[in-house]
Amino acid sequence: xxxxxxxxxxxxxxxxxxxxxxxxxxxxxxxxxxxxxxxxxxxxxxxxxxxxxxxxxxxxxxxxxxxxxxxxxxxxxxxxxxxxxxxxxxxxxxxxxxxxxxxxxxxxxxxxxxxxxxxxxxxxxxxxxxxxxxxxxxxxxxxxxxxxxxxxxxxxxxxxxxxxxxxxxxxxxxxxxxxxxxxxxxxxxxxxxxxxxxxxxxxxxxxxxxxxxxxxxxxxxxxxxxxxxxxxxxxxxxxxxxxxxxxxxxxxxxxxxxxxxxxxxxxxxxxxxxxxxxxxxxxxxxxxxxxxxxxxxxxxxxxxxxxxxxxxxxxxxxxxxxxxxxxxxxxxxxxxxxxxxxxxxxxxxxxxxxxxxxxxxxxxxxxxxxxxxxxxxxxxxxxxxxxxxxxxxxxxxxxxxxxxxxxxxxxxxxxxxxxxxxxxxxxxxxxxxxxxxxxxxxxxxxxxxxxxxxxxxxxxxxxxxxxxxxxxxxxxxxxxxxxxxxxxxxxxxxxxxxxxxxxxxxxxxxxxxxxxxxxxxxxxxxxxxxxxxxxxxxxxxxxxxxxxxxxxxxxxxxxxxxxxxxxxxxxxxxxxxxxxxxxxxxxxxxxxxxxxxxxxxxxxxxxxxxxxxxxxxxxxxxxxxxxxxxxxxxxxxxxxxxxxxxxxxxxxxxxxxxxxxxxxxxxxxxxxxxxxxxxxxxxxxxx
Numbered sequence: 001x002x003x004x005x006x007x008x009x010x011x012x013x014x015x016x017x018x019x020x021x022x023x024x025x026x027x028x029x030x031x032x033x034x035x036x037x038x039x040x041x042x043x044x045x046x047x048x049x050x051x052x053x054x055x056x057x058x059x060x061x062x063x064x065x066x067x068x069x070x071x072x073x074x075x076x077x078x079x080x081x082x083x084x085x086x087x088x089x090x091x092x093x094x095x096x097x098x099x100x101x102x103x104x105x106x107x108x109x110x111x112x113x114x115x116x117x118x119x120x121x122x123x124x125x126x127x128x129x130x131x132x133x134x135x136x137x138x139x140x141x142x143x144x145x146x147x148x149x150x151x152x153x154x155x156x157x158x159x160x161x162x163x164x165x166x167x168x169x170x171x172x173x174x175x176x177x178x179x180x181x182x183x184x185x186x187x188x189x190x191x192x193x194x195x196x197x198x199x200x201x202x203x204x205x206x207x208x209x210x211x212x213x214x215x216x217x218x219x220x221x222x223x224x225x226x227x228x229x230x231x232x233x234x235x236x237x238x239x240x241x242x243x244x245x246x247x248x249x250x251x252x253x254x255x256x257x258x259x260x261x262x263x264x265x266x267x268x269x270x271x272x273x274x275x276x277x278x279x280x281x282x283x284x285x286x287x288x289x290x291x292x293x294x295x296x297x298x299x300x301x302x303x304x305x306x307x308x309x310x311x312x313x314x315x316x317x318x319x320x321x322x323x324x325x326x327x328x329x330x331x332x333x334x335x336x337x338x339x340x341x342x343x344x345x346x347x348x349x350x351x352x353x354x355x356x357x358x359x360x361x362x363x364x365x366x367x368x369x370x371x372x373x374x375x376x377x378x379x380x381x382x383x384x385x386x387x388x389x390x391x392x393x394x395x396x397x398x399x400x401x402x403x404x405x406x407x408x409x410x411x412x413x414x415x416x417x418x419x420x421x422x423x424x425x426x427x428x429x430x431x432x433x434x435x436x437x438x439x440x441x442x443x444x445x446x447x448x449x450x451x452x453x454x455x456x457x458x459x460x461x462x463x464x465x466x467x468x469x470x471x472x473x474x475x476x477x478x479x480x481x482x483x484x485x486x487x488x489x490x491x492x493x494x495x496x497x498x499x500x501x502x503x504x505x506x507x508x509x510x511x512x513x514x515x516x517x518x519x520x521x522x523x524x525x526x527x528x529x530x531x532x533x534x535x536x537x538x539x540x541x542x543x544x545x546x547x548x549x550x551x552x553x554x555x556x557x558x559x560x561x562x563x564x565x566x567x568x569x570x571x572x573x574x575x576x577x578x579x580x581x582x583x584x585x586x587x588x589x590x591x592x593x594x595x596x597x598x599x600x601x602x603x604x605x606x607x608x609x610x611x612x613x614x615x616x617x618x619x620x621x622x623x624x625x626x627x628x629x630x631x632x633x634x635x636x637x638x639x640x641x642x643x644x645x646x647x648x649x650x651x652x653x654x655x656x657x658x659x660x661x662x663x664x665x666x667x668x669x670x671x672x673x674x675x676x677x678x679x680x681x682x683x684x685x686x687x
Contacts, residue, residue, distance in 0.1 A: 039151040043137040050158045051130035054167050057418065058122035061168070064420035064428050065449040070462055071170035073451030075105065076118035080455045082109040083116070090443070090459050091451065093471050098255025101247040102173040104205040118452040121171040129167050132179035133157055135186040136339055142190065143347045144382060152386040157339050159393040161401040162331040168402055169416060174332045177203040177210050181336040188221055193232045201239055208247040212310035213333055214240035220307055304341035308334040325412045326400070342389070350382040422607060422640035426573045430522035430636065434488050437520065439529050442485025447495045450488050463489045466506060467616070468498040480506065484514040485530050491617070492524035493593050493610040500657045501591065504619040522575055523636040524611050539618045542581065542628040551583070552672040554652050554664035558592055558620055559583045561628060566648060566678035572639035576648070578677055582613070583628045588621035592664070593653045596635060598646040598680065606646060607638045610653065641682055648677040
């Protein structure tokens with residue numbers, strides 16, 4: 001009897017067969033989610049713990065003024081501006097719609113209005129990143145068919161060092177795209193197009209680069225060759241194109257006006273996008289070298305990871321080393337697909353173990369005994385892989401994570417401390433006081449760590465633009481601001497890294513235009529107010545150049561005539577003040593700095609701080625020649641040091657406009673290498 005031929009395969013089966021030939025995931029083999037659901041409460045518990053911990057850490061950083069960049073301040077000030085009815089952002093000096101297309105800030109404004117404080121954005125960022133654990137759990141539960149494996153993947157996501165660094169470095173709208181893209185990928189894999197579009201649309205509101213990722217995600221949807229895949233890809237592509245058109249056809253031309261020129265990041269490849277693309281095509285070897293000569297560029301060439309390829313390429317072609325590292329926020333659009341690729345890799349590994357077991361037992365794949373054994377081996381392989389992944393996650397934390405005790409294995413340490421050091425703890429009360437006493441009429445100029453505490457002020461400016469003379473990532477000159485009622489600034493070396501030889505004159509001219517005078521000082525923290533009568537001295541001329549000993553001359557230019565001795569008891573947070581007599585004897589072509597240090601009784605350095613000679617207002621090269629100057633140096637006794645006696649002294653350093661830096665050479669090394677000021681006995685707790 002003639003056997004009846006099997007019916008032709010259905011549409012989905014034919015699609016699966018074609019997908020298998022192309023190497024794409026096959027639909028019929030997709031694992032069935034397990035019946036157990038204890039992960040439904042375990043994963044939210046893990047996410048809640050993460051959100052609580054990182055919200056606490058971010059609030060602590062804010063409380064101790066550890067956010068020493070201006071990104072948090074810019075976005076908090078922009079959201080506050082939405083509540084005030086304006087899109088102009090004074091720190092960037094432009095309409096923020098022409099900077100980055102972070103339209104998500106508009107719907108965030110009502111939520112921000114509940115507290116109207118930058119900490120609201122920090123907590124929101126922590127909670128949003130924690131929420132990404134849920135789509136990771138859903139994706140892993142569906143692909144791995146093990147409840148415990150899905151929970152393990154959610155934990156791995158929360159333990160990912162790159163995720164935590166993004167959380168801890170300022171606030172950036174694109175970090176909100178991390179969970180949104182994870183949801184979009186999860187919905188796409190589940191065949192739920194509309195939720196995938198909604199999640200992708202939300203991600204597109206965070207930043208313009210998300211459009212590139214969304215286009216890649218559309219291509220991924222096509223390669224899956226699943227029912228509804230073309231429709232999903234079309235919707236994603238349409239959303240991405242709409243975002244690009246809105247940014248580059250409307251927002252940038254209307255609101256940029258040269259205020260943000262991020263093309264400078266690719267200046268090594270060209271001055272225009274066309275030049276960059278042409279030079280990359282001319283030198284593909286150099287482009288590949290830029291991608292693969294940095295340690296953080298180890299990415300597997302899997303289909304899922306390729307979704308983030310435009311972001312990875314864009315970062316590694318820039319000259320900025322910050323964009324080549326995980327310690328900033330630049331991995332925010334890469335993390336979702338790194339995690340998703342890891343889940344799919346675990347799935348492939350377990351399937352490979354299952355097939356190997358079936359071949360080993362030498363029976364038909366559908367035999368009950370063989371299937372049971374293969375399923376067991378698959379579970380064992382998955383358990384080993386998950387255990388190894390957790391071990392690697394913990395090891396990476398110990399070596400490279402934000403909680404790592406040292407930076408031995410890190411090529412680049414985080415730009416911001418995770419926890420307040422002795423100096424930050426001692427300065428907190430002084431910073432609080434200077435901010436509370438600032439004039440409330442007129443605009444305010446502040447250094448980075450102060451900016452995020454001033455977001456309710458309509459006109460707030462950043463000190464670094466005033467020092468450097470231009471806006472950030474722009475060739476627009478920074479005009480001296482008027483209408484300024486006060487300035488609260490840290491004038492120490494770390495906070496004035498943008499200072500050049502012309503910065504002192506710019507600072508003094510700005511103070512003259514606005515009638516600002518120094519009214520309070522704590523260490524190198526100085527507060528200025530308009531029309532103040534009671535002032536504090538920073539640098540004063542002196543009539544006589546006489547001293548108690550022969551002067552110490554540094555680099556043949558700067559003479560140290562005398563140092564007022566200091567010998568006293570002090571509590572943490574108290575201000576130690578002494579006078580130093582200087583004289584410039586020859587022309588200077590560099591900035592001079594004083595490196596202060598407290599040494600314990602064993603001669604070990606317990607505390608150090610670098611400050612500008614002349615408080616950055618009166619640089620040495622502008623002093624009258626052969627005329628003595630008296631500088632009043634203030635040091636805040638640090639908190640956290642053991643009670644006891646310390647030697648206070650200083651050495652001298654220099655820096656040029658080209659960022660060259662070195663130690664000053666004294667004519668008398670025995671006296672000038674480390675100048676002793678006096679003995680300080682730290683006692684008790686801070687007042």
